[in-house]
């Protein structure tokens with residue numbers, strides 16, 4: 021084996037971790053308020069704005085950014101580019117945690133939290149949300165399964181043997197299933213808003229929305245890996261993994277390019293370019309999304325120098341990730357126009373702290389996992405002598 | 406009960422409940438003490454069942470007025486000067502307001518043209534020319550006569566549109582109707598021999614707002630002896646605003 | 654073992670190809686699921702006198718909480734209201750410039766409630782099927798299935814469903830029920846239509862209401878504008894409106910005549926009927942994976 025992941029066993033309670041704990045605590049307070057006085061007490065949601073930050077960020081963006089999991093496992097396991105295997109484990113960990121938090125976010129957001137199991141028995145196959153729900157449910161467990169060997173190895177001994185014995189033979193099913201399920205619900209998340217043709221701004225409302233969601237999710241997969249690998253290796257002082265990341269982003273050029281062509285082509289085809297320069301919040305937000313989130317990073321990526329420089333690559337990937345985040349926010353929040361709203365929506369402080377708390381908890385668990393489980397493969401930097 | 410309260414010389418609830426009892430008693434007295442001689446007949450007429458005329462003659466209002474003139478029908482032929490609009494057809498669906506006392510003759514003399522209200526005639530030539538409203542207008546949404554309004558809407562549309570056009574006659578509900586006051590004997594729940602404060606409390610159970618309003622009136626806020634009430638000027642020395650007895 | 658696995662991969666590949674074939678067949682045209690002969694209501698704005706009795710009747714029949722301000726309080730008409738968790742219907746007043754002979758501005762009153770769409774977006778959206786379109790025409794909400802995701806609210810083009818945002822555990826979606834328990838009984842009439850003093854709300858079969866609306870327009874063409882709102886909007890709605898003023902002046906939207914669920918349902922079904930595409934993708938991926946693996950094995954051996 022070309023890689024051998026190991027636990028980092030670095031110091032756990034760094035100041036950063038304490039900051040996360042504080043955020044988690046504040047978030048928990050807001051969650052407690054939500055379950056005491058209702059959603060209305062901590063959010064700015066109303067009958068005109070039924071979906072807010074929690075759906076836009078926690079769910080839609082969470083799912084999109086967890087795309088690193090299935091894209092890397094496709095690359096390394098299905099088409100057999102085994103030298104990428106080092107990034108699969110952290111990507112799977114991110115995806116697993118990401119989806120866990122999607123579900124946690126949903127639990128806070130839906131009105132009848134205790135009824136979350138009902139879609140399993142009560143189906144409406146006409147609903148894109150039904151499909152998203154089922155896929156997320158199954159995929160979450162697929163991810164747990166895919167991550168199980170890592171946990172097994174971490175514990176070691178008999179557990180390890182047992183887990184490997186179970187997972188080894190059928191892992192391929194789960195790997196493929198993970199990719200299939202991801203393709204399904206990443207695209208169906210885009211179908212979600214097609215039910216609101218009169219409410220979603222024409223810059224985003226297109227029958228291509230499912231395809232755009234899927235391509236953007238695939239496109240953001242590797243940049244997300246770069247993003248977190250760079251962050252983690254800096255914060256844990258690990259060796260940088262540029263020799264893997266640089267070729268990885270070569271692939272992104274094509275997918276991001278495809279996304280760009282689809283998106284621009286769609287605008288031209290539907291003849292809505294006129295909306296681009298009308299100066300509204302929506303059109304500005306769209307311009308930022310397309311310009312700084314897609315076109316600029318694509319131009320940067322095709323420059324070989326950028327791909328080789330750690331800093332520039334990180335910056336570019338941040339742009340791509342930001343572009344996809346903004347896209348999801350745009351589709352679910354900025355582009356959503358209520359015909360009768362008397363006020364416009366801006367997330368309440370309660371919504372923001374819950375989201376921040378969830379993200380902090382995710383980072384906390386990530387750190388916990390890489391510290392004590394064999395997730396990362398890079399060796400510790402030699403302290404320069 | 407009013408007497409009982411007066412004797413106690415306690416006032417808030419007296420006023421609040423008096424408001425309520427007054428409403429009841431005016432209604433009660435109007436029916437029990439004196440009734441207009443034609444009221445009973447009007448009541449009976451209102452309750453008479455009528456057979457629905459399904460087919461009507463299709464003619465313009467102008468044609469109809471002319472035809473009535475030709476036949477020599479005019480307001481002199483009016484069978485009754487007064488109607489009580491109290492049809493069981495309406496009460497079947499909704500019964501929130503008292504019946505309307507409709508001055509037929511007065512309206513006829515103002516309008517002069519029967520065809521303004523009696524706007525169509527039955528298709529069957531054997532049936533008489535002018536019929537009461539409920540001959541054609543009965544239940545709402547009757548599938549036998551889809552394009553025709555029910556009796557309640559027919560009244561309201563006819564009356565209100567004309568009142569508005571002529572800028573005469575009431576447009577609000579209570580301009581024509583008595584509001585039906587529910588029987589408070591059934592609503593009030595009191596223990597035997599209630600304390601005065603318990604009575605107030607019971608009134609306030611429903612009339613909370615009225616209770617609050619009451620506290621802003623002179624009845625409640627007035628201080629000092631009632632100097633100008635002949636014969637009572639010495640009885641109340643300090644005024645209601647200063648007695649703590651009711652202030653709970 | 655290895656052989657077996659490879660055989661399975663092949664099988665999966667075949668299954669995938671089969672699924673592809675079925676998929677091509679299932680991508681057939683979308684069909685409306687609207688009931689053939691539903692009930693409806695025809696609201697005639699030129700008749701409505703703004704008395705708010707319909708709000709009162711609705712409140713009583715549906716056992717909603719007593720309102721903060723009584724129903725006789727007409728000052729409420731100074732603000733534009735929307736149906737909310739405690740009122741399934743509201744009446745708003747508009748001054749559109751219409752006036753009488755003395756140049757007094759005349760108000761137009763508009764009663765709003767669920768339109769009971771023929772192909773409702775909310776029904777298509779609800780992932781658990783808590784919302785259903787009944788044969789009677791009523792779009793019915795079943796709280797026992799609801800999980801509170803509020804996707805129906807996102808979907809409704811009329812922005813009708815309201816939510817109990819301040820109930821921590823058992824909030825409900827609230828909207829006009831079309832008094833389905835009443836109308837499904839012989840001779841039953843929705844509370845608002847029954848109480849209306851001027852029959853501004855006519856209850857009946859939708860087809861008959863359309864005829865009646867046309868009759869009214871023909872009899873008095875000067876009174877009505879030539880548009881029955883809801884006849885074609887979003888594929889047709891069970892509740893219809895007749896008006897004496899332009900609809901866009903009284904906050905009605907210009908809506909497409911295509912049923913809202915058509916596009917998303919077409920996409921959903923052409924992609925996922927019988928799960929053909931996931932199965933096909935699974936098949937293709939397993940073949941790819943098997944090939945990659947055997948290549949690697951060969952490399953390892955050599």
Ligand code: SF4
Nearest residue numbers: 701702704705707849
């Ligand atoms: S009850 Fe009829 S007239 Fe009164 S506000 Fe409602 S629709 Fe208008």
Ligand code: SF4
Nearest residue numbers: 767768770773775809
């Ligand atoms: S108006 Fe809205 S809530 Fe009512 S049936 Fe149509 S989509 Fe559903």
Ligand code: SF4
Nearest residue numbers: 711829830831832845
């Ligand atoms: S149909 Fe029933 S529920 Fe709907 S507005 Fe009328 S009274 Fe209310």
